[in-house]
Amino acid sequence: MTTMVTTKPSMWKNYSTWANRHRKWLFASPAMIFVGLLIAVPLGWTLYLSVTDSEGSVRAASNLVGFSNYLEVLTDTERFWPAVMRTFVFTGGALAIELVLGMCIALLLWRPFRGEKWVRVAILLPLVATPVAVGMMWRLIFDPNIGFANQVLSWIGIPAQPWLSGQYTALPTLMFVDIWQWTPMVVLMLLAGLTSLSDEPDEAARIDGANSWQRFWFVTLPLMRATVIVTIVLRGIDALKTFDILYATKGKGGGSFHEVETLNIYAFGLSFDYNDYGIASTVLILFFLLIIAIMWVLTYRRKANRS
Amino acid sequence: MKRHSVVRVAAIVAATFLAAGTLTACSAGASDDGGAKTLRVTLANHVWTDTIKSKLPEFEAATGLTVELSQYGEDQLSDQYNVKLNAGTDEIDVMMYRPLQEGKLFAKNGYLADLSDDVEANADWDWSDFQSGPVESTTYDGNVVGVPIITEQEVLYYRKDLLAKAGLEVPTTMEELEAAAKAIKEQNPGVAGFVARTGKSAAVTQFSSFLYSFGGDFIDEDGNSAIASPEAKEAYAFYGGLIRDYGPENVSTDMSWPEAMAIFTQGQAGLYTEADSLYKNATDPETSKVSDTVGFAPMPAGPGGSVAYNVPSWALGINAESAYSAEAWSFIEWATSAKLTLEVQQDGVPGARQSVWEDPEGTSTYPADLAAAIATSTKNGVGHDRPRVIKVPEAREIVGDPIVIAITGGDSDAAADAASDAFQGILDDE
Numbered sequence: 121m122t123t124m125v126t127t128k129p130s131m132w133k134n135y136s137t138w139a140n141r142h143r144k145w146l147f148a149s150p151a152m153i154f155v156g157l158l159i160a161v162p163l164g165w166t167l168y169l170s171v172t173d174s175e176g177s178v179r180a181a182s183n184l185v186g187f188s189n190y191l192e193v194l195t196d197t198e199r200f201w202p203a204v205m206r207t208f209v210f211t212g213g214a215l216a217i218e219l220v221l222g223m224c225i226a227l228l229l230w231r232p233f234r235g236e237k238w239v240r241v242a243i244l245l246p247l248v249a250t251p252v253a254v255g256m257m258w259r260l261i262f263d264p265n266i267g268f269a270n271q272v273l274s275w276i277g278i279p280a281q282p283w284l285s286g287q288y289t290a291l292p293t294l295m296f297v298d299i300w301q302w303t304p305m306v307v308l309m310l311l312a313g314l315t316s317l318s319d320e321p322d323e324a325a326r327i328d329g330a331n332s333w334q335r336f337w338f339v340t341l342p343l344m345r346a347t348v349i350v351t352i353v354l355r356g357i358d359a360l361k362t363f364d365i366l367y368a369t370k371g372k373g374g375g376s377f378h379e380v381e382t383l384n385i386y387a388f389g390l391s392f393d394y395n396d397y398g399i400a401s402t403v404l405i406l407f408f409l410l411i412i413a414i415m416w417v418l419t420y421r422r423k424a425n426r427s
Numbered sequence: 428m429k430r431h432s433v434v435r436v437a438a439i440v441a442a443t444f445l446a447a448g449t450l451t452a453c454s455a456g457a458s459d460d461g462g463a464k465t466l467r468v469t470l471a472n473h474v475w476t477d478t479i480k481s482k483l484p485e486f487e488a489a490t491g492l493t494v495e496l497s498q499y500g501e502d503q504l505s506d507q508y509n510v511k512l513n514a515g516t517d518e519i520d521v522m523m524y525r526p527l528q529e530g531k532l533f534a535k536n537g538y539l540a541d542l543s544d545d546v547e548a549n550a551d552w553d554w555s556d557f558q559s560g561p562v563e564s565t566t567y568d569g570n571v572v573g574v575p576i577i578t579e580q581e582v583l584y585y586r587k588d589l590l591a592k593a594g595l596e597v598p599t600t601m602e603e604l605e606a607a608a609k610a611i612k613e614q615n616p617g618v619a620g621f622v623a624r625t626g627k628s629a630a631v632t633q634f635s636s637f638l639y640s641f642g643g644d645f646i647d648e649d650g651n652s653a654i655a656s657p658e659a660k661e662a663y664a665f666y667g668g669l670i671r672d673y674g675p676e677n678v679s680t681d682m683s684w685p686e687a688m689a690i691f692t693q694g695q696a697g698l699y700t701e702a703d704s705l706y707k708n709a710t711d712p713e714t715s716k717v718s719d720t721v722g723f724a725p726m727p728a729g730p731g732g733s734v735a736y737n738v739p740s741w742a743l744g745i746n747a748e749s750a751y752s753a754e755a756w757s758f759i760e761w762a763t764s765a766k767l768t769l770e771v772q773q774d775g776v777p778g779a780r781q782s783v784w785e786d787p788e789g790t791s792t793y794p795a796d797l798a799a800a801i802a803t804s805t806k807n808g809v810g811h812d813r814p815r816v817i818k819v820p821e822a823r824e825i826v827g828d829p830i831v832i833a834i835t836g837g838d839s840d841a842a843a844d845a846a847s848d849a850f851q852g853i854l855d856d857e
């Protein structure tokens with residue numbers, strides 16, 4: 121290094137000044153390049169596979185087929201579109217209830233009370249459980265013949281329900297499990313937002329004679345907008361991508377009627393069960409575009425609102 | 428000083444990266460562990476595996492090899508193979524696989540090494556001792572690609588006490604089966620007359636013996652779909668009807684063998700058709716409440732006779748990319764020797780060696796009625812329990828659809844017609 125400095129002082133000096141001027145980029149670059157490759161390479165590979173007829177083995181010869189996979193998937197009303205619909209029903213339904221429930225619980229926990237610590241810990245418990253374990257646990261509880269859920273129903277005289285095994289009850293049951301597991305995270309995020317609010321607007325409203333509902337609806341909620349949107353974005357992406365509890369309870373294909381087959385489960389089945397890598401990649405690319413579109417709408421609206 | 432530090436830090440970072448890269452490259456290639464070769468064996472969770480595992484020290488002592496064993500459940504095993512073999516890994520040497528489920532696909536993809544010369548090399552080991560049906564399904568394009576280790580036949584599990592209570596003999600025909608299921612369900616509240624797998628894909632294999640006994644098959648002689656034939660439609664309606672009418676209340680349409688077996692072993696069903704290789708679940712007092720009253724019988728006869736499947740459910744193969752194929756073969760030769768096959772079979776896992784079946788020792792630990800039922804199934808059994816195609820998972824979902832429709836009370840004839848069209852599409856593609 122020292123020899124370099126003595127033999128080519130001007131070049132070294134130039135480089136050195138350049139490096140110092142762009143220090144933040146230089147130091148961040150290894151990590152940025154690494155992360156970039158980690159995202160770009162798989163994405164590029166998936167994109168490539170989505171325009172081939174690759175099946176059986178990705179090492180086997182495959183042909184470029186242009187957009188015929190996309191055409192096939194987008195016109196598939198038997199598996200693809202129902203899966204899209206289930207993905208949205210699951211995400212939308214679970215997210216809406218989680219938000220309302222999460223807001224209620226966050227408001228209850230907002231003001232200090234006795235035993236606050238214990239309640240907070242208890243509420244967080246579902247969050248720390250492993251999703252696959254959660255899936256197995258609820259599968260046992262909801263077993264139509266020997267499960268605890270039907271036993272409880274029989275005590276209060278309600279006939280046994282099929283729960284997870286029913287064609288039309290499986291998805292709502294799994295939404296319930298998702299709500300059970302993820303409401304605590306929503307509570308946590310909303311609570312963080314609530315505690316950062318200043319007391320003055322609320323006090324002013326109280327002095328003006330607003331009742332508690334009015335204070336919440338016209339004062340607290342508008343102030344919480346940013347937090348709520350961030351919560352929707354984070355939990356929404358997470359819910360769209362739900363895989364573990366669905367797979368752990370219903371397996372490949374999402375049940376005999378594909379009753380809980382969301383896009384994720386469908387893509388997994390296509391690649392790991394059918395070994396149909398071309399179509400699977402197409403579904404995943406479309407899924408990816410879908411998520412990007414939703415995120416764009418959410419963030420764009422947020423910016424528009426701000427200006 | 429400040430200038431220098433920037434570059435120095437950058438240089439150190441770069442050097443660390445490079446060094447780390449080289450080190451990982453080293454560790455990936457290191458399979459020789461101080462001279463002793465390590466053989467990587469991937470097996471499924473199975474009684475067979477448990478027995479072999481307990482004998483492994485013998486193999487290691489005799490060959491000086493170190494065996495590194497990985498064990499997975501069926502589905503996880505499939506996923507493992509899919510990911511690793513797709514990437515062309517050499518980190519698997521010996522692989523336990525399902526000839527009927529993945530055999531054609533793996534062989535077509537070139538994942539399985541050609542064992543044709545190995546199997547003929549040692550006359551003492553005796554390749555000709557292996558039953559022809561199983562051998563046929565581990566052969567691809569005339570080349571042997573696997574050695575069958577476990578065979579399966581479908582049998583009827585029944586509750587002796589419930590049949591006696593109803594004053595009925597063990598059902599030998601499909602009509603008697605239905606009558607017995609009806610009687611048991613009516614006499615015993617909360618107990619199902621009949622239970623079997625209900626999951627669209629899982630049920631296909633156990634439905635196959637019903638299909639054959641009604642005189643049908645998945646594919647006809649010309650290689651076309653046969654699942655919309657009158658025989659097949661009758662079989663679909665019968666199997667589905669048994670479960671709908673005499674099955675458990677609120678029957679789930681997701682049941683594979685663990686769920687169906689649980690219902691039977693918890694004493695909640697009287698009759699159950701399932702693979703014989705799972706019989707220990709029903710006769711072991713630790714897992715079964717009905718262990719003292721369970722009986723076994725051959726598949727009841729339908730219009731086409733009593734025709735059960737007789738298939739090799741698992742085989743051992745060698746990864747084509749393995750660097751230790753000779754050592755891998757020595758493991759297979761050891762694990763499938765007549766001596767070990769006998770020991771494994773005495774532990775309750777039906778093997779593929781004819782000599783072991785002919786040896787009275789081979790069935791000495793089996794319940795007598797089970798041994799008799801297996802003998803019937805092996806004699807006139809069919810060598811496949813699912814459509815023999817490359818895209819087995821997809822085909823199973825298609826031919827399994829009418830089963831589920833029949834169970835839920837839908838129009839299974841129409842479903843069979845629709846399924847047949849879709850199935851024909853797969854056959855045409857291949």
